[in-house]
Amino acid sequence: MRCDTLTSFMVMDIVREASQYDDAIHFEIGQPDLAPSPKVLSALQEAIGKTAYTESLGLLALRQKIARYYAVTHGVDVPSERIVLTPGTSGAFVIAYALALSKGERLGLSDPSYPCYKNVAQVLDIEPYFMPISKEDSYQLTPLHVKGKGLHALQISSPANPTGNLYDPNTLSALIATCKEEKIAFISDELYHGLTYGTKAHTALEFDKDAYVINGFSKYYCLPGFRLGWVIVPQNKVREAEKLAQNLFICPATLSQYAALEAFDAAHLENVRRVFEERRDYLYGALSPLFSIDAAPEGAFYLWADVSKYTDDSTAFAKKMLEEIHVAVTPGADFGTNQTHLYVRFAYTRDIAHMKEGVARIKKWLGRHLPPKH
Template sequence: MEILRLAAEAEATGRDIIHMEIGQPGTPAPAVAREAVTRAMGQGNLGYTEALGLPALRARIAQLYDEWYGVDLDPNRILVTPGSSGGFLLAFTSLFDPGDRVGIANPGYPAYRQILKAQGLVPELITTRMDDGYQPRPDQIDGAGLDGVLIASPANPTGTMLTPDGLRALIEVSEANGTAFISDEIYHGLNYAGRCTSALEITDKSFVINSFSKYFSMTGWRVGWIVLPPDHVARVTKLAQHMFICAPHASQIAALAALDATEELEANRATYARNRQVMIDLLPKAGITRFAPPDGGFYIYADISHLGEDSLTLARALLEEEGVAVTPGHDFDPDRGGGMWRLSYAASTEAITEGLTRIAAFTARRS
């Protein structure tokens, strides 16, 4: 947030800022989604939906699982949520009691820690390694006494994915240890090095959380979904009724239309794929060589410890000297984040290329 504030102040003075700190697509919601909401607004019949969400939307999400993963999914196991954040709240509330311990990868999405703590739960940081793609290993879960584990693939901030065998091994060791398994699949669809594997291809016992924010370019619409184990559907439906009543009706209408915007969405993904390759090619030329190549999403999590200063100090200097905004690693990893940057490549290819040229000039002055 510090970098966002400074970048906004710099832009207000007329400076040209390259945004590589923003964790959202640089594209709007699909045109058909916006058109569908315009029609619905004209009809004036928006209101509460059932807590599970619009039946047509849940049926279409179930169809997506067949299209992407070959999974035959009962739409009655799908609950539409106000963003993935609503899914995490519902999953944690249904699965855990205060004081329970939930394992999450370190580095990882910082909201996991804060939502867990707000619910009286204990986030157990699983220290991961670059050699493992910053993903947990089964031996870090086996015998750890965890009540739950949350896995993201592709992950934020690293963009790395688990292989099908890697995901299966984590699920199997979790089930053997009586550890509830939650799969964050919010970046599915944004994959470049092989397809994403859903936990639903392996088990019906996990909670699977997804969102329209990333692949579908609908961050501000606040709509996502959770796929529930059959024995949790009734309980989570009641929780959703009390917590949210329902996800926003207008956003559900937009989401239903977005699911058929394949041509536009795949064009967006092609841009991210080009940007990813630009990052992989040009970062080493800027002297930044230590990172796990991202398999999905639109981030690279890069080691900049060789530059000799804290990542926030360096991010401020980069913004001031070169007009490039990046995210320091502190929020993603409280222990090692002082030596890391997260760089987003969700902007245009031209902007990403120019940003890396400026980063190279910045690092050259510090070598």
């Protein structure tokens, strides 16, 4: 696989340009601005001096805490040896794909979806196969999307980036049952679990003990720079996963693992969830009169806004908005080709006062320069 064939993210260009403006309003980057639990920072200080590698699967005490999280939150039993700690969820994607697929096999993905899925697949010489989803199917893949497509594995995300949708349990169960029938490995990205608003998130493990489940500490736990994720693999893949981890990255960062031992701070995490719910409510209400938004997001911290009444080129729209009023959003084209030229993604990862200023600028700008097309 030639690396020069990988897709570059326009959002990183937007981030770079926005950094030139002291008054920039940031809706572009999916990085929480909230601090982690103070207990995490205390644990990090106590861990200074722990400079040795951990075992390749990761610190056992942390894997045991993650196992308890699944038992308490979802009522599923996950042996700690099935949990592999990774350098961010990016490392988890590599392990899951390498275990579930071979060179040339087909990975099913939704369009739109998080762009790293496709790029990681291509690095491994795996074929990404895209299936369009939209508001008509609540941005959820269904058995009809999957049957007869020659897939060897299917990847979903719930809650999803960029749409903020959440798979309902009936659809998730039916999709997993179809994958079992067709001998398709099931991979579930659950990185935004915990950040849900009025609807419970269900792990794929509730319906298939052999699902590959990916999660991490960068979003809900507010530890993006710690670069620490995990992947749960089927029991019969544990040894292979350990070999991959040994060869690809030895182990995740030791200090990050010790600090994350204190990340499961229930009171702090509920406050994080509440803050993002308040931001969701504000931004959805503020932007709905300006753009068509398919539904209030049920999770994560993104709004998928249809800008088609103003433009048929959301990339040019986003660039113009940044240049003229210093408001940064992510063009939809980062997430696929299925009508994405008509959408932009707003991230509500800054406080409401910051977002209010951005919305005020957008209102004036739209009224002054961009009357609706129709």
